[in-house]
Amino acid sequence: MRPHTLVGMSPAPRQSVLLLLDPGSGVTHLADPGDPVLTADDRSAHRGDGIFETVLVDAAGVHNRRRHLERFIRSAEALELPRPDPAIWESAFDEAVQAHRRAFPEAAEFSVRYALSRGPDAALAPRGWFLTAPAPAEYARQRTEGIAIGSLDRGTPAYVGKDAPWLLQGAKTLSYAVNLAAGRWAAQHGYDDALFFSHDGANSIALEFPTANLVIARGRTLLTPDPGAGLLHGTTQQGLFAAAEAAGWTTAYADLRREDILGADAAWTTSSLRRALPLASLDGEELARDAELEREVFAFVHPDLAPDT
Numbered sequence: 001m002r003p004h005t006l007v008g009m010s011p012a013p014r015q016s017v018l019l020l021l022d023p024g025s026g027v028t029h030l031a032d033p034g035d036p037v038l039t040a041d042d043r044s045a046h047r048g049d050g051i052f053e054t055v056l057v058d059a060a061g062v063h064n065r066r067r068h069l070e071r072f073i074r075s076a077e078a079l080e081l082p083r084p085d086p087a088i089w090e091s092a093f094d095e096a097v098q099a100h101r102r103a104f105p106e107a108a109e110f111s112v113r114y115a116l117s118r119g120p121d122a123a124l125a126p127r128g129w130f131l132t133a134p135a136p137a138e139y140a141r142q143r144t145e146g147i148a149i150g151s152l153d154r155g156t157p158a159y160v161g162k163d164a165p166w167l168l169q170g171a172k173t174l175s176y177a178v179n180l181a182a183g184r185w186a187a188q189h190g191y192d193d194a195l196f197f198s199h200d201g202a203n204s205i206a207l208e209f210p211t212a213n214l215v216i217a218r219g220r221t222l223l224t225p226d227p228g229a230g231l232l233h234g235t236t237q238q239g240l241f242a243a244a245e246a247a248g249w250t251t252a253y254a255d256l257r258r259e260d261i262l263g264a265d266a267a268w269t270t271s272s273l274r275r276a277l278p279l280a281s282l283d284g285e286e287l288a289r290d291a292e293l294e295r296e297v298f299a300f301v302h303p304d305l306a307p308d309t
């Protein structure tokens with residue numbers, strides 16, 4: 001009987017390559033993305049006990065490579081997983097990118113999702129893998145049209161992670177069932193995405209989307225929620241802020257209320273694959289859009305030369 005699988009769970013993404021990594025020795029081998037490669041007792045498969053990163057690669061290169069690897073290492077620390085050896089993960093990453101480019105030379109833009117599992121119950125021998133995939137098609141349309149978002153109560157107060165580190169806020173773990181449930185809620189209510197707010201009654205602040213961050217503009221000042229409030233510190237948001245600062249803009253982490261979003265000159269959702277998508281409405285209320293700000297922010301997250309930062 002074939003073992004249960006997570007990686008390679010059918011239907012396998014088309015135009016993907018799968019590279020398996022032994023994170024201890026650095027030994028890699030390419031596998032068929034449709035092949036069963038994890039046993040049913042793997043902690044990542046039945047507990048979500050592991051970490052991952054999703055990285056954008058395009059003709060310009062690898063985006064926010066260093067920021068992804070640093071966050072991956074921080075996530076490993078938070079879960080008390082063995083520290084990923086940067087040399088091993090960098091080398092395997094390059095191998096996966098090269099394998100994808102060899103297999104699909106026409107691919108302009110693709111993602112590399114890399115993950116580390118604690119391993120099977122019996123041995124707890126960590127396992128790593130890299131799965132590539134084409135970038136989702138719908139983001140190009142949403143970049144022009146903007147997206148409609150609905151607000152959701154996250155159920156926990158802001159900054160609760162300080163006293164409750166076991167919530168693993170800020171770590172990019174493989175436990176995404178809650179994030180996916182929020183995405184389904186959004187779709188069922190006619191929204192393109194859901195924005196989590198903290199459970200603080202009248203003092204509630206915006207946190208993040210299930211798989212993306214919030215950035216708003218007041219003129220040429222960009223604001224985003226403080227990661228310490230209980231959200232993932234986005235590599236795209238960090239890259240955007242660095243590019244904006246270099247161009248003379250002001251940036252800041254801030255507690256943002258609902259009124260701040262409604263009163264912003266423009267607002268975006270940012271993530272590695274989305275880069276920056278403008279927000280068109282919040283709970284049915286139209287949000288301001290500004291073509292010039294959008295054009296400039298678009299340029300910040302679409303650098304000609306991907307910074308290896």
Ligand code: PLP
Nearest residue numbers: 210211212232234235236271272
């Ligand atoms: N917040 C969450 C919960 C995410 O899952 C992600 C990305 O997947 C982000 C924010 C955005 O992070 P990044 O820009 O590094 O992709």
